[in-house]
Amino acid sequence: MKRPAVEPRILPGFGPALGFTLLWLSVVVLAPLAALVLSALRMPPAEIARIVAAPRVAASIRLTFGLALASAAVAALLGLLLAWVLVRHRLPGRRLLDALIDLPFALPTAVAGIALTTLYAPNGWLGRPLAALGVPVAFTPLGIGVALVFLGIPFAVRTLEPVLESLDPEVEDAATSLGATAGQTFRRVLFPELLPALATGFSLAFARGLGEYGSVVFISGNMPMRTEVAPLLIMTRLEQYDYAGATALAAVLLVASFLLLLAVNRLQAWGVGPAARG
Amino acid sequence: MSIEVLGVTKSFGSFTALRDVSLTVADGELVALLGPSGSGKTSLLRIIAGLERADRGSVLFHGTDVGPRDPRERRIGFVFQHYALFRRMTVFENVAFGMRVKPRGERPSEEEVRRRVGDLLKLVQLDWLGDRLPGELSGGQRQRVALARALAVEPRVLLLDEPFGSLDARVRQELRRWLRRLHDEIRLTSLFVTHDQEEALEVADRIVLLNQGRVVQDGPPEELFERPTSPFVLDFLGNVNIFHGRVENGRALLGPLSVAYPDHPHAEPAPAAGYARSYEIDLSREAGDTGFWASLTRVGIAGALLRLELLPDGAAPLKVELTRERFEALRPVPGERLWVVPRNLRVFLETPVPPRAQ
Numbered sequence: 001m002k003r004p005a006v007e008p009r010i011l012p013g014f015g016p017a018l019g020f021t022l023l024w025l026s027v028v029v030l031a032p033l034a035a036l037v038l039s040a041l042r043m044p045p046a047e048i049a050r051i052v053a054a055p056r057v058a059a060s061i062r063l064t065f066g067l068a069l070a071s072a073a074v075a076a077l078l079g080l081l082l083a084w085v086l087v088r089h090r091l092p093g094r095r096l097l098d099a100l101i102d103l104p105f106a107l108p109t110a111v112a113g114i115a116l117t118t119l120y121a122p123n124g125w126l127g128r129p130l131a132a133l134g135v136p137v138a139f140t141p142l143g144i145g146v147a148l149v150f151l152g153i154p155f156a157v158r159t160l161e162p163v164l165e166s167l168d169p170e171v172e173d174a175a176t177s178l179g180a181t182a183g184q185t186f187r188r189v190l191f192p193e194l195l196p197a198l199a200t201g202f203s204l205a206f207a208r209g210l211g212e213y214g215s216v217v218f219i220s221g222n223m224p225m226r227t228e229v230a231p232l233l234i235m236t237r238l239e240q241y242d243y244a245g246a247t248a249l250a251a252v253l254l255v256a257s258f259l260l261l262l263a264v265n266r267l268q269a270w271g272v273g274p275a276a277r278g
Numbered sequence: 279m280s281i282e283v284l285g286v287t288k289s290f291g292s293f294t295a296l297r298d299v300s301l302t303v304a305d306g307e308l309v310a311l312l313g314p315s316g317s318g319k320t321s322l323l324r325i326i327a328g329l330e331r332a333d334r335g336s337v338l339f340h341g342t343d344v345g346p347r348d349p350r351e352r353r354i355g356f357v358f359q360h361y362a363l364f365r366r367m368t369v370f371e372n373v374a375f376g377m378r379v380k381p382r383g384e385r386p387s388e389e390e391v392r393r394r395v396g397d398l399l400k401l402v403q404l405d406w407l408g409d410r411l412p413g414e415l416s417g418g419q420r421q422r423v424a425l426a427r428a429l430a431v432e433p434r435v436l437l438l439d440e441p442f443g444s445l446d447a448r449v450r451q452e453l454r455r456w457l458r459r460l461h462d463e464i465r466l467t468s469l470f471v472t473h474d475q476e477e478a479l480e481v482a483d484r485i486v487l488l489n490q491g492r493v494v495q496d497g498p499p500e501e502l503f504e505r506p507t508s509p510f511v512l513d514f515l516g517n518v519n520i521f522h523g524r525v526e527n528g529r530a531l532l533g534p535l536s537v538a539y540p541d542h543p544h545a546e547p548a549p550a551a552g553y554a555r556s557y558e559i560d561l562s563r564e565a566g567d568t569g570f571w572a573s574l575t576r577v578g579i580a581g582a583l584l585r586l587e588l589l590p591d592g593a594a595p596l597k598v599e600l601t602r603e604r605f606e607a608l609r610p611v612p613g614e615r616l617w618v619v620p621r622n623l624r625v626f627l628e629t630p631v632p633p634r635a636q
Contacts, residue, residue, distance in 0.1 A: 168362060170360060171363075174424075177329065179380060
């Protein structure tokens, strides 16, 4: 249905609310992004392509995207498990556990990075037995993944928790009474309900992982071509006064992540649509 | 398939939901589990379905204990109060669900599923809504989908938990008559939970009345209505007026009323109360042998009936229901004093457990 752009409202304060929203979006979100896009646009496309195609840069982009995607997927699954346990089981100390989930949000990322590095370093508590098993964690892509999962899980838990709480247990009883096994109930009834929240948790964790810098620099070892993530490479370029290189890389990251998040968003809208009325 | 419940007891923490409850539902019978909220009726239904485990006692289907059996193997159809439809599936897929989750060997073919879902949707008169989502249906339609879904697994018994509880009054009446006709057609052993006495009286072959986790009375609707065994049953099945007093020497002395009570010939008085249903009270302008004066305070219209409120001198207000004809014949005006005669006073000795407060 088409509406006039501004319709008389019963609720007061529409004007100020719209103005404030636009102002906030412009100053805090759009202006910096626009500056980035503008400076990228000043560069000839061939130049951008050349910078991004350089082996070291291409490797960092591949590593960053690959790890952000993989760890967001792992975080979403582990987050689902955690949210399930928190919502469905009355564990002793549930509230404490619930508060602990948010800790990665609050912890300075550098602290998290140093803690994880100490833990997983070849001489650390977990790193030593793992290294003995032939699975080195710190200073490998796996180590970066561990850090990103650590940071991503709270997003998944916090988006899934309210959805799980809102699910009517009668629906599961109904599936059981109709002869469905626990697995069938989960696959056919619960999972479709959880998918939108899962997608949100995934995209938040992905976005966080893509830009993560603080915790990664410690555990990754920052070896060019192997464990150097794109945000770090941007920092390096800036320190070398190579603004063009930093801008090109940032622009590519921005466009790629925007497209990906848009895709996840579409998926969510498709998932939410029919049920919103139920 | 008959259902037998033997001595079932169930507690949740310190709250005892069911105390030693036994009942039977004969093959093909439609039985109502009636009771106020918190009387344990839903717990009992869930125990029969296997969705809840009894602390003690057993459930028998056709003489076989189903206690250890998974709800999936009991072959029951369960209809939930809030429909519990799968909201991301179409009506068709909701009904087909029970067939689709069967083990591979028993799963019917796609044509078979189509045919049976089509038949069931016709049975519940919704065959034109197969591709809608539950969110697009009205409450009554959703509940009929839920019923079709429960019937799709060819259950041996049908269990309904307050099936009309969340519908509005009109749809509720329509749907319960429809359920009765459907039951007469398919004759599936059915047990339904309700807190609405009217619903139970109208639909059921037999009523099991529960209170505080115990069976209070069990019998056909007429029997419960005509021969209640306790004040609770009387009170629960209709609007009653209570006259407190005592019995002695074969008479019940209840405030302004005095009636024969041969069951208590002793001289020693015992506390008792008389109960008169609100439509079993006569009003007139002349005093008679037994009765008392009261002033009319309010007249309300309830469809074919008129609800009157009267205030006797120094006693609790009375509720009286008159048919329109009787009201027209008398034409009482608020403020007027009228002679009140209970036509059918039932006297019960006061038990330690007081009747439900109205």
